[in-house]
Amino acid sequence: MNKTLILIVEDDRPVQNLMTTTLKAHDYRYLTAANGEAAILEVSSHNPDIVLLDLGLPDMDGIEVIKKIRTWSNVPIIIISARSEDSDKVEALDAGADDYLTKPFSVEELLARLRVTERRLAAGQGEQQTASSVFVNGKLRVDYSAGCAYLEGEELHLTPIEYKLLCLLSKNVGKVLTHTFITQNIWGHSWENDVASLRVFMATLRKKLEQNSDSVQYIQTHVGVGYRMLKVE
Amino acid sequence: MKENKPTLTEKLIAQAPNPDVHIIPGSTAEMVYREKKARSKTEHLWNVPDMFKSVGMIIAATLLGHGFWKLGMSEANIIMVYILGVLITAVITTHQIYSLIASVVSVIVFNFFFTEPRYTLTAYEKDYPITFITMFIAAFLTGSLAIRLKRQAKQAAQAAYRTKILFDTNQLLEGVREREEIVTVTATQLMKLMNRDMLISLAENDALEPPKFFSVSGETDCVEYLTENERAVAFWVYKNNKHAGATTDTLSDAKCLYLSIRTSNAVYGVVGIVIQDKPLDAFENSILLSILGECALALENEKNAREKAEAALVAQKEQLRANLLRSISHDLRTPLTSISGNASNLLSNGEKFDAETKQQLYSDIYDDSMWLINLVENLLSVTRIEEGQLNIRMQVESLDEIITEALQHISRKKVEHRIVFRTSEDFILVKADARLIVQVIINIVDNAIKYTQKNSEIVITTKKKQDKALVCIADNGPGIPDDRKASVFEMFYSGAKSIADSRRSLGLGLPLCKSIVTAHGGKLELTDNTPQGAIFTFSLPTEEVDLVE
Structure with missing residues (x-):
């Protein structure tokens, strides 16, 4: 029996129905809100575990909703956006959203995103994880205090930038980090050249993490948006 | 306390942080310039070969006249000889003043050598003054006519040459379509005409493109003509649509003379002519202006053609969009019919279908909607492509x-x-x-x-x-x-x-x-x-x- 409480913020009735039906079928508990005001009210009164937030709301900008919620709550927020709101997506992630779904999305995709977020919640009550000095994700282990990373017990030979990237991703495991966020954190600025460099370092880091092609995927690419480290079993 | 009290200059500088300094030449400079100009004209007028030629002609006429006199021919023939002398003087010298002086001197010399009493400047016979005046007028008019004829011939030759160059330029410009080519043709023709190096920069979006350097000797080193200062003068010319630079009164310390390439509507670029202390003469100047006019026209045509092509492209895109819309609205109906029909069947008769049929209906709905999703993705991309690079x-x-x-x-x-x-x-x-x-x-x-x-x-x-x-x-x-x-x-x-x-x-x-x-x-x-x-x-x-x- 799944007891995760999910708040669905969506003004379009059929899509809302689709989501409620899906959630019901998979034993989630859910609440609905059709606009931004109601969403903020629901978050404050019912304290849901996950929020599914449509960016195009009738009364206010979805990004405003994220900012308001973020003033007091760290509840994971998954944005649902239409394809044309590509740049809004990045803006929303930078504003504090955790993940995104693009319309039209498949039911499997929605469930997968929910599972990822749940796993993150379960694994570690986020804050505690980042506070502790050792991060473990599948076969990957990062020892922050020693400044070392291990894969299957073997130490990984990482360049300083790669190590910094790995730390940033692992401290935000499960969260989609935008290019701007990453470059800001690594280099302190976000120029075009930085994003290009980021791709190179990400490729080399990934090669070291995912040495054989059948091994688990740790880092997920979100084209046009950013990267995310997946929480693996 | 100098630090506390700023001078007037300092105040002015503070008020206008980026002043332009224009130095307007005072009267002294002007006078020097005029004097120089005047002297150069005089030098031109009194040149030694012309004086020798004139004196030689008069001596020759006198000797020939003396021969005639010896042979006992009448005075009329001698007068004719002098008139001929003046005519030849007019033809072979460069200025009208020589034929005028030759006319006067001829009359005096005739009086001196051939009228009674000889070897004096007096004449006994009463009708001599009439003879002298007639002779002078005849000599002078003949000379003037000859000079005018010569000048006209020269002008005609110049005009013909100019027309030829212009015609060539015109033809060459007609054959080219690209901006770069227009510039190259113009520069080649100008170099042929003036034998000078030059720079041409075209205007684009309210700014001048970096100039192209054209050299008669095929040299490529043009750093001295590409300084900030030279560029600034060129830009000034472009902005103000007036010539400036060397040999003009505006920004005359530039190395080149800058002229705009313009039609009555717009300025298309700036040409810089390397002067190197050899100012353009009037003829060079006028043909330069004509060729620049041709060049500007060609550039204008090119621009118009480009705009027309762009308009045609827009029209074509519009057509494409119309086709697309028609085709889409038609093709959308098929999957939509299938989706709505299947869904409606499931809603009203759902319980009557067996599991397999239902599965088929669900799968049809799914496939058709996936097809629509794909279509929408493509359409979005089409619009993005059509809206262009932005x-x-x-x-x-x-x-x-x-x-x-x-x-x-x-x-x-x-x-x-x-x-x-x-x-x-x-x-x-x-x-x-x-x-x-x-x-x-x-x-x-x-x-x-x-x-x-x-x-x-x-x-x-x-x-x-x-x-x-x-x-x-x-x-x-x-x-x-x-x-x-x-x-x-x-x-x-x-x-x-x-x-x-x-x-x-x-x-x-x-x-x-x-x-x-x-x-x-x-x-x-x-x-x-x-x-x-x-x-x-x-x-x-x-x-x-x-x-x-």
Whole structure:
């Protein structure tokens, strides 16, 4: 029996129905809100575990909703956006959203995103994880205090930038980090050249993490948006 | 206390932080200039060869007259000889003053040598003054006429030369279509005419492009003409539509004389003529202006032609959009009918269907809606491409990431096909709009899935070739016959009707791929696979990156 409480913020009735039906079928508990005001009210009164937030709301900008919620709550927020709101997506992630779904999305995709977020919640009550000095994700282990990373017990030979990237991703495991966020954190600025460099370092880091092609995927690419480290079993 | 009390100059500087200093020449300078000018004119007038020629003619006429006198010929013949002398003087000297003086001197000399009493300046006979006046007038008029004739001949020759050059320029300019060529032709003609080096910079979007240097001697070193100062003068000329620079009163310390290339409507560029202490004469100046006028006209024509072509392109796009809309609204109906019909059946008679039928209906609804989703994606890309470069956000992207992302979106039918991605050994970075390139790969792979049998293999490979990244998508299906190869890239073309799915093909995918790849400066090509099948290959510009450590 799944007891995760999910708040669905969506003004379009059929899509809302689709989501409620899906959630019901998979034993989630859910609440609905059709606009931004109601969403903020629901978050404050019912304290849901996950929020599914449509960016195009009738009364206010979805990004405003994220900012308001973020003033007091760290509840994971998954944005649902239409394809044309590509740049809004990045803006929303930078504003504090955790993940995104693009319309039209498949039911499997929605469930997968929910599972990822749940796993993150379960694994570690986020804050505690980042506070502790050792991060473990599948076969990957990062020892922050020693400044070392291990894969299957073997130490990984990482360049300083790669190590910094790995730390940033692992401290935000499960969260989609935008290019701007990453470059800001690594280099302190976000120029075009930085994003290009980021791709190179990400490729080399990934090669070291995912040495054989059948091994688990740790880092997920979100084209046009950013990267995310997946929480693996 | 100097620090506390700023001087007037300091105050002025504080008030206007970037003052332009114009030095207006005072009266002294003006006088020096005038004096020089006047002297040069005098020098020109009193030149030694002309004086020798005139004196020589008078001596010759006198000697000949003396011979006639000895032979006892009448005075009339001697007068004729003098008039002839003046006429010849007029022809062989450069200024009218010589023939005037020659006329006067002839009369005096005639009086001195040939009238009674001889070797005095007096004359006994009463009608001599009339003779003298007539002789003077006749000599002077003949001289003047000769000079005018000479001048006219010279002018005619000049005019003919000028017309020829202008005509040549005109013809040459007519033959060229490109801006660069127009500039080259103009410069070549001007160099032919004036034998001087020059710079030409064309105007674009309210600014001057970097100048092109043209040298008579074929020299390429022109650094001294490309200084800030020279550029500033050129820009001033462009902005104010007046000539400036060397030999003019405006910004005269420049090395070149700058003139605008203009029609009555607009300034198209600026030409800089290297002066090097040899000012242009009036003739050079006037023909220079004519050729620049021709050049400006040619540039205007070129601009008009370009605008017309752009307008035609817009019209063509409009037409394309209209076709697209018509075709879409027609093709949308089919899947929509199927979706709404199936859903309505399930709603009203759901309980009457057996499980298998229901499964079929669900699957039809799903397929049709997926088709619509794909269509919408393509339409969005079409609009972005049509709206032009502005909406294409080129970024440095990893090619592997793009392909991996695209493969995640391939429709679920891929389970019936094997899709293999073999990445290149090199790590390839491309400059591209990731979303659009993802769309290209999806369309090509979807296409391959649609037109090949189940269990066909689709292989995607990447390769780096010089500064291009190549992506090959090869299938081992039936392939595309040569006569259809060109038409697959045409809008609204869809392949063999025998394939069940083809009713759902809008023929939008491949043309869209082509325009996306073209917008990236790449090429999309179709070749045959061995032993059978088709290979779509497209290229993208690669990007080298300086790693930020």
